Amino acid sequence: MAKERVTVIDIARAAGVSKSTVSLVLQGSPLVNEATRAKVNAVIRELGYVYNRSAANLRQAKSKIIGIVVNDLTNSFFAELAVGVDAVVQSAGFVQFLANTGEKSERQREVIASMREHGVSGLIISPARGTEAADLAPLVESGIPVVLVVRDIAGAGVSSLISDNRAGALAAVRHLIARGHRRIAFLGGFADTAVFEARVRGYRDALREAGLKAGDDLVVGSAPSRAGGVTAIEQAMMLEDRPTAALCFNDAVAFGVCDGLRARRLEPGADFAVIGFDDVIEAKTAVPALTTVSVDPQGMGERAAELLLKQIKAGRAEPEAIVSPVRLVIRQSCGAAVERRMKEVSS
Amino acid sequence: MAKERVTVIDIARAAGVSKSTVSLVLQGSPLVNEATRAKVNAVIRELGYVYNRSAANLRQAKSKIIGIVVNDLTNSFFAELAVGVDAVVQSAGFVQFLANTGEKSERQREVIASMREHGVSGLIISPARGTEAADLAPLVESGIPVVLVVRDIAGAGVSSLISDNRAGALAAVRHLIARGHRRIAFLGGFADTAVFEARVRGYRDALREAGLKAGDDLVVGSAPSRAGGVTAIEQAMMLEDRPTAALCFNDAVAFGVCDGLRARRLEPGADFAVIGFDDVIEAKTAVPALTTVSVDPQGMGERAAELLLKQIKAGRAEPEAIVSPVRLVIRQSCGAAVERRMKEVSS
DNA sequence: CTTAATAATTGGAACGTTCCAATCTCGTCA
DNA sequence: TGACGAGATTGGAACGTTCCAATTATTAAG
Numbered sequence: 001m002a003k004e005r006v007t008v009i010d011i012a013r014a015a016g017v018s019k020s021t022v023s024l025v026l027q028g029s030p031l032v033n034e035a036t037r038a039k040v041n042a043v044i045r046e047l048g049y050v051y052n053r054s055a056a057n058l059r060q061a062k063s064k065i066i067g068i069v070v071n072d073l074t075n076s077f078f079a080e081l082a083v084g085v086d087a088v089v090q091s092a093g094f095v096q097f098l099a100n101t102g103e104k105s106e107r108q109r110e111v112i113a114s115m116r117e118h119g120v121s122g123l124i125i126s127p128a129r130g131t132e133a134a135d136l137a138p139l140v141e142s143g144i145p146v147v148l149v150v151r152d153i154a155g156a157g158v159s160s161l162i163s164d165n166r167a168g169a170l171a172a173v174r175h176l177i178a179r180g181h182r183r184i185a186f187l188g189g190f191a192d193t194a195v196f197e198a199r200v201r202g203y204r205d206a207l208r209e210a211g212l213k214a215g216d217d218l219v220v221g222s223a224p225s226r227a228g229g230v231t232a233i234e235q236a237m238m239l240e241d242r243p244t245a246a247l248c249f250n251d252a253v254a255f256g257v258c259d260g261l262r263a264r265r266l267e268p269g270a271d272f273a274v275i276g277f278d279d280v281i282e283a284k285t286a287v288p289a290l291t292t293v294s295v296d297p298q299g300m301g302e303r304a305a306e307l308l309l310k311q312i313k314a315g316r317a318e319p320e321a322i323v324s325p326v327r328l329v330i331r332q333s334c335g336a337a338v339e340r341r342m343k344e345v346s347s
Numbered sequence: 348m349a350k351e352r353v354t355v356i357d358i359a360r361a362a363g364v365s366k367s368t369v370s371l372v373l374q375g376s377p378l379v380n381e382a383t384r385a386k387v388n389a390v391i392r393e394l395g396y397v398y399n400r401s402a403a404n405l406r407q408a409k410s411k412i413i414g415i416v417v418n419d420l421t422n423s424f425f426a427e428l429a430v431g432v433d434a435v436v437q438s439a440g441f442v443q444f445l446a447n448t449g450e451k452s453e454r455q456r457e458v459i460a461s462m463r464e465h466g467v468s469g470l471i472i473s474p475a476r477g478t479e480a481a482d483l484a485p486l487v488e489s490g491i492p493v494v495l496v497v498r499d500i501a502g503a504g505v506s507s508l509i510s511d512n513r514a515g516a517l518a519a520v521r522h523l524i525a526r527g528h529r530r531i532a533f534l535g536g537f538a539d540t541a542v543f544e545a546r547v548r549g550y551r552d553a554l555r556e557a558g559l560k561a562g563d564d565l566v567v568g569s570a571p572s573r574a575g576g577v578t579a580i581e582q583a584m585m586l587e588d589r590p591t592a593a594l595c596f597n598d599a600v601a602f603g604v605c606d607g608l609r610a611r612r613l614e615p616g617a618d619f620a621v622i623g624f625d626d627v628i629e630a631k632t633a634v635p636a637l638t639t640v641s642v643d644p645q646g647m648g649e650r651a652a653e654l655l656l657k658q659i660k661a662g663r664a665e666p667e668a669i670v671s672p673v674r675l676v677i678r679q680s681c682g683a684a685v686e687r688r689m690k691e692v693s694s
Numbered sequence: 695c696t697t698a699a700t701a702a703t704t705g706g707a708a709c710g711t712t713c714c715a716a717t718c719t720c721g722t723c724a
Numbered sequence: 725t726g727a728c729g730a731g732a733t734t735g736g737a738a739c740g741t742t743c744c745a746a747t748t749a750t751t752a753a754g
Contacts, residue, residue, distance in 0.1 A: 259634030287606030
């Protein structure tokens with residue numbers, strides 16, 4: 001069944017032209033006559049020709065593949081990021097090579113190597129935990145454009161696109177304070193990441209400027225997952241002086257916190273205010289709808305892809321460090337919307 | 348900065364051997380002397396050589412790439428499926444090319460074509476809605492191994508791996524009936540899909556065998572998402588004779604149904620029984636933990652990958668249609684576990 | 695009618711690898 | 725000593741495309 005491979009030469013023979021002409025047609029060159037173009041295209045369709053990109057790549061150095069490596073595909077934040085990237089990459093005529101590292105740096109090394117071997121013309125990386133500048137050094141030295149997303153790596157010397165984590169946390173906690181909360185926790189996340197550090201910094205700054213003290217017992221780390229959120233809130237509720245509100249490391253944790261709250265017969269939004277981070281799609285439709293710091297993962301993916309494409313086109317651009325603004329979207333889980341809605345109804 | 352590409356010839360020259368020897372080393376051939384192998388490897392590291400897979404692919408027809416195309420990456424079911432595939436594919440020395448079609452068959456055509464051009468040696472496809480056998484025809488004629496997952500396509504003539512949707516729904520609804528429910532709804536999903544059809548069939552069969560009538564008003568379709576679940580339950584609760592339990596099209600819908608229930612001050616698991624389908628990771632940690640039909644997406648991905656690998660190795664195998672067994676995992680959202688837990692406590 | 699310019703087409707080299715058949719180097723055995 | 729075979733190594737052809745310079749066909753200008 002597996003028929004002989006049809007090549008450009010077969011097409012040429014069948015169409016009565018040279019292989020060069022066929023090649024020209026394939027690349028949509030304006031040099032070729034309309035009639036022959038039509039003829040060639042017809043033969044191509046007829047013989048079921050499939051373009052051999054390996055051969056093309058071999059000849060010309062550029063590959064039309066861009067790679068994206070994420071640290072946790074099962075986290076919908078990254079899945080959305082990937083579809084954002086895919087959208088723009090695709091429409092630019094590139095194809096996306098996606099790999100998941102599962103936070104393992106060994107695995108990350110492998111997939112990056114593999115992508116290099118396949119000749120990707122650019123790479124978008126959301127680095128695994130613990131990735132250092134040295135790990136990326138061979139890659140950046142090779143001159144392949146790289147943009148880091150979500151997590152920046154100091155001294156890597158490549159472009160990065162991260163969200164303004166400190167500002168987001170600051171805004172969220174200010175909001176909580178404005179609504180009268182005094183005991184505010186920071187829940188979830190691994191303490192050894194830059195993202196965690198930035199978010200906690202914003203949290204602390206907000207408390208400080210309100211003259212509240214930021215005790216260490218109120219920031220409790222955990223896995224940045226739904227399950228982690230459950231354990232984090234449980235731990236926080238063991239404190240003798242319990243918090244009445246929490247900013248969570250991300251939305252997954254926030255959902256877990258809501259779950260944990262309910263398990264203790266506390267209604268999130270009414271009895272306890274919770275704010276997430278990321279604005280995953282489900283945040284809007286959850287009940288109560290999650291108040292969260294919107295970082296628009298899909299949009300971030302799009303911007304990262306655009307940045308990368310720009311660098312690919314430019315050959316070798318100066319690395320830029322973009323910090324993407326962030327905004328607090330107030331929904332129901334922090335209690336604000338409930339109040340507001342009641343006001344609306346009564347007016 | 349972008350240095351000259353170092354090739355196998357450069358290595359050969361630097362190591363004082365021929366390019367053939369270097370090639371042999373690269374492929375780990377046992378033919379080459381240990382000393383020269385070490386020498387060559389040292390030079391490879393020293394010069395920062397990166398293997399050019401395009402060139403290799405050109406020479407030998409096999410490519411070490413397998414492609415996976417999913418219809419909705421933002422649905423964590425598919426994200427997990429993809430990581431399952433990735434795990435086995437990777438350990439077999441292949442690399443995974445992942446693309447997302449977003450349910451658009453035009454897009455699906457493009458990505459499949461692109462993968463063919465890159466010379467994938469096999470393809471795992473979770474087809475977009477509305478994909479027909481004819482759409483896949485050119486692909487299967489080319490003789491490249493394909494396995495369809497999640498959704499089968501009649502007459503496509505390729506292997507498929509789907510879960511036993513009817514049996515799962517049957518078991519779930521039987522359980523609901525055994526717990527005394529009489530008004531049971533089927534919520535969510537697009538009615539024009541085979542998966543929907545099979546699940547509803549199981550649902551109907553269970554009702555019928557219990558002598559319950561399966562009114563059409565109790566099956567309400569919607570988008571297979573969290574938001575869809577919210578609207579579906581809302582619609583179901585408009586009925587004058589309200590259901591007291593529901594089997595949902597998938598877990599995302601089930602979560603939405605829980606949300607919708609809470610919005611009406613009904614506690615899922617206590618006031619209304621809900622069962623999902625898929626057993627996404629969050630199902631276990633949600634509150635209440637979701638009773639669901641476990642299809643183990645990650646395991647399914649692994650099995651699909653193994654099947655594909657087997658076919659790739661075998662050259663051209665007979666298409667197999669595997670239906671993967673499924674099991675009802677009883678947690679809290681159907682009310683059963685609550686009862687059981689109380690019993691445990693009292694004993 | 696010649697020449698120049700333009701439009702289309704073309705053959706061959708090149709890309710970096712693998713494969714094949716051929717060669718070289720030993721040590722061993724008769 | 726010569727023949728043999730095993731172990732290592734090697735040169736060159738091939739894979740399917742693109743690029744370049746060259747060629748041919750066509751049209752316009754003089």
